Amino acid sequence: MVKEIMKITMSSPDITQAEIDAVMSVLHTQYLSFGPHLTAFEEGLSRYVGIKHGIAVNSGTSGLHLCMIAAGIGEGDEVITPSFSFIASANAILYERAIPVFVDIDPLTGNMDPRLVEEKITPKTKAIMPVHAFGQPVDMDPILEIARKHNLFVIEDACEAIGSQYKGRYAGTMGDAAVFAFYPNKQITTGEGGMIISNRDDWAEMYRSLRNQGRDVFNAWLNHTRLGYNYRLDEMSAALGAVQVTRLDDLLNKRAQVAQWYNERINEIPGIEKPHIMPTTTRMSWFVYVVRCGEGVSRNALMENLQKVDIPTRPYFVPIHLQPFYQERFGYEKGDFPNTEQAGETFIALPFSGVMTEDQVNYVCEHIRSCVNDSPN
Numbered sequence: 001m002v003k004e005i006m007k008i009t010m011s012s013p014d015i016t017q018a019e020i021d022a023v024m025s026v027l028h029t030q031y032l033s034f035g036p037h038l039t040a041f042e043e044g045l046s047r048y049v050g051i052k053h054g055i056a057v058n059s060g061t062s063g064l065h066l067c068m069i070a071a072g073i074g075e076g077d078e079v080i081t082p083s084f085s086f087i088a089s090a091n092a093i094l095y096e097r098a099i100p101v102f103v104d105i106d107p108l109t110g111n112m113d114p115r116l117v118e119e120k121i122t123p124k125t126k127a128i129m130p131v132h133a134f135g136q137p138v139d140m141d142p143i144l145e146i147a148r149k150h151n152l153f154v155i156e157d158a159c160e161a162i163g164s165q166y167k168g169r170y171a172g173t174m175g176d177a178a179v180f181a182f183y184p185n186k187q188i189t190t191g192e193g194g195m196i197i198s199n200r201d202d203w204a205e206m207y208r209s210l211r212n213q214g215r216d217v218f219n220a221w222l223n224h225t226r227l228g229y230n231y232r233l234d235e236m237s238a239a240l241g242a243v244q245v246t247r248l249d250d251l252l253n254k255r256a257q258v259a260q261w262y263n264e265r266i267n268e269i270p271g272i273e274k275p276h277i278m279p280t281t282t283r284m285s286w287f288v289y290v291v292r293c294g295e296g297v298s299r300n301a302l303m304e305n306l307q308k309v310d311i312p313t314r315p316y317f318v319p320i321h322l323q324p325f326y327q328e329r330f331g332y333e334k335g336d337f338p339n340t341e342q343a344g345e346t347f348i349a350l351p352f353s354g355v356m357t358e359d360q361v362n363y364v365c366e367h368i369r370s371c372v373n374d375s376p377n
């Protein structure tokens with residue numbers, strides 16, 4: 001049995017003196033919004049993934065919303081996306097009064113199953129929005145092929161997958177546009193924040209206008225007044241992000257080390273399965289560390305027992321189609337997406353960050369082991 005008490009948090013940002021200095025330096029200038037750090041952050045990140053444009057916004061959700069607008073998605077249009085995601089991905093579709101059409105997942109990875117996409121296409125389908133769940137890229141080649149064949153846009157929700165690679169290609173660079181997010185639990189943080197990336201010049205211009213109240217002059221076809229938003233990222237956040245980007249490889253390596261410690265320990269616990277990484281994932285950017293409870297292990301009982309010793313965990317994800325608002329609005333029922341629901345009942349996110357120590361991982365895993373051993377089944 002483990003005797004000592006350790007303070008374990010669900011996640012933790014990784015901030016050094018360089019970030020603190022950068023944020024403080026902004027406060028000595030008059031540029032608290034739209035200053036040099038915003039440009040540095042946008043250029044640094046787009047250079048990192050090798051894409052033409054990076055447009056910073058004040059959240060990942062705002063970024064996804066603007067992606068819907070730029071793609072011309074409107075009332076009654078359909079966007080194919082997984083229900084097994086954070087609610088923001090489907091909500092962004094609803095903001096434009098379009099309809100999220102859910103597909104089930106590959107039960108191994110939690111990512112949308114490309115084999116189920118084509119049957120969901122109707123004359124109203126405008127786009128596919130794959131979500132790279134937990135940091136692992138979706139199997140993109142078949143999705144890109146379906147999109148080409150049916151003339152659909154691909155908007156990647158890469159909010160959990162900055163730096164991940166699919167067959168050597170960065171998550172976020174495969175579709176028409178993509179979004180990263182920088183909430184404090186993400187691989188890099190700006191406090192609140194997000195960034196849209198795209199190779200399309202016309203969309204980049206539109207994103208810059210939309211985030212800034214619809215200001216700016218456009219070329220002819222866009223040269224009219226549009227409804228804009230205040231989705232700007234402030235300069236303090238941008239300064240923080242710009243430094244975090246320069247540390248991205250280091251931050252991802254630290255997270256990979258923690259994931260490896262977890263993998264080794266979880267392997268030795270019967271009834272708990274470690275994350276499944278596909279061979280197409282040539283580089284994994286770990287956002288969360290999610291394990292699956294096998295037959296005979298109650299996920300909810302495990303969560304409760306871990307909470308008793310102050311080890312936080314999360315059910316990850318709770319399927320979107322079973323959220324009260326979606327059930328009410330669209331009439332979804334249990335059984336509509338079996339793999340998604342199964343994952344929703346058996347997946348559990350463990351405490352995870354790049355600043356976790358090996359001792360902390362051991363501590364969490366020893367408690368998991370004793371909870372699993374003590375369980376009546």
Ligand SMILES: *Cc1c(COP(=O)(O)O)cnc(C)c1O
Pocket residue numbers: 059060061062085086088089131157159160181182183193194
């Ligand atoms: C974090 C996240 C977002 C965006 O979240 P914000 O809090 O708005 O930055 C969107 N989709 C997924 C899948 C996410 O994990």
